[in-house]
Amino acid sequence: MNALELIRETTEYVSSQAKYVSVCEEALEKECKSFISEFIAKGSKREDWSANDFHYSDGTEQTAKFILVLDTLNFCFWPDSELEYHHLGNGLKQQILRDPHSFDADRLQLVTTDILHSWFQRELPNAKERCRLLNEIGLQLQTYFNGSVKEFIESAKQSAATLVDLVTRYFWGFRDSCVYKNRQIFFYKRAQIFVGDLWGAFKGEGLGKFNDIEKLTMFADYRVPQILESLGIMVYNEELSELVKNKKEIVVGSEMEIEIRAVTVSVVEKMRDIFNKNNVNLLALEVDWMLWGRGEAMLDRLPPHHRTRTIFY
Numbered sequence: 001m002n003a004l005e006l007i008r009e010t011t012e013y014v015s016s017q018a019k020y021v022s023v024c025e026e027a028l029e030k031e032c033k034s035f036i037s038e039f040i041a042k043g044s045k046r047e048d049w050s051a052n053d054f055h056y057s058d059g060t061e062q063t064a065k066f067i068l069v070l071d072t073l074n075f076c077f078w079p080d081s082e083l084e085y086h087h088l089g090n091g092l093k094q095q096i097l098r099d100p101h102s103f104d105a106d107r108l109q110l111v112t113t114d115i116l117h118s119w120f121q122r123e124l125p126n127a128k129e130r131c132r133l134l135n136e137i138g139l140q141l142q143t144y145f146n147g148s149v150k151e152f153i154e155s156a157k158q159s160a161a162t163l164v165d166l167v168t169r170y171f172w173g174f175r176d177s178c179v180y181k182n183r184q185i186f187f188y189k190r191a192q193i194f195v196g197d198l199w200g201a202f203k204g205e206g207l208g209k210f211n212d213i214e215k216l217t218m219f220a221d222y223r224v225p226q227i228l229e230s231l232g233i234m235v236y237n238e239e240l241s242e243l244v245k246n247k248k249e250i251v252v253g254s255e256m257e258i259e260i261r262a263v264t265v266s267v268v269e270k271m272r273d274i275f276n277k278n279n280v281n282l283l284a285l286e287v288d289w290m291l292w293g294r295g296e297a298m299l300d301r302l303p304p305h306h307r308t309r310t311i312f313y
């Protein structure tokens, strides 16, 4: 079984056992219908990754370096209520434009909290750990891939599953898995989003060409479950609902946290299947981007998302 099959199988297992989170099939069908008519009404436009002004995209290896650093840091912004993903993207984009060598492997090994602060003109939550994660990818790239992100990506031979496996093998900070009822469960959110971002930035060509890109699942973060819960598609039981509503922390590795993430993966797989059955041929990652974008657009109107302190999402 490859890394992506593991994610789907193990998250499906959690969904079958879940007691804190359930799915309302009726709401799911209803929302899919409205997504489909909206998508078609808007001319079946797919997300253009490069069109986001908070992304750096020049079609060269520089973009791959930007994406690797972006997705090494792409987690847990909520402890800073002013911090959002686009601040991360913008900060890194300005940095690579200021100094094109900022994300070279030898430089990543030397990143300190002061350097990180200079990139964003602000503190990032858990800054020391974010630096360690950058130092790690710099060292591993230098040790095993001559410091080259391009060489690293090309070693996956255009397989998304292989690249997710390589990312989690060489970059320990991407090993987003846990144990639920004595079984190991895999999410690999930042490893998968790294592949998805490459595919988006390079428009499915060159360093973004993957012959199995449709095998990626959605990226189990805290924004997509938030919108699925607000739509009544995902339903939290009373105990979990009280905690989330009152912004209480959900402990990392708890059954509650794992069930929220796993059911989110399963729901987006189901949504993708319904879309495809209705000739809306979106990938799971594109359904994810649509849901994430929809969540971002209504941030101030959504009920609270679950709050887990983690380095994985």
Ligand SMILES: Nc1nc2c(c(CN[C@H]3C=C[C@H](O)[C@@H]3O)cn2[C@@H]2O[C@H](COP(=O)(O)O)[C@@H](O)[C@H]2O)c(=O)[nH]1
Pocket (backbone or CB within 6 Å): 047, 048, 049, 052, 074, 075, 076, 077, 078, 083, 084, 085, 086, 197, 200, 218, 219, 220, 221, 222, 223, 224, 288, 289, 292, 296, 313
């Ligand atoms: N599932 C999913 N989670 C995503 C993204 C993205 C960035 N995606 C861009 C890339 C390609 C597209 O063009 C998107 O624009 C960030 N996140 C996660 O959200 C959380 C931050 O949220 P907030 O605090 O509101 O900024 C945090 O866990 C972060 O890791 C996504 O696409 N899918």
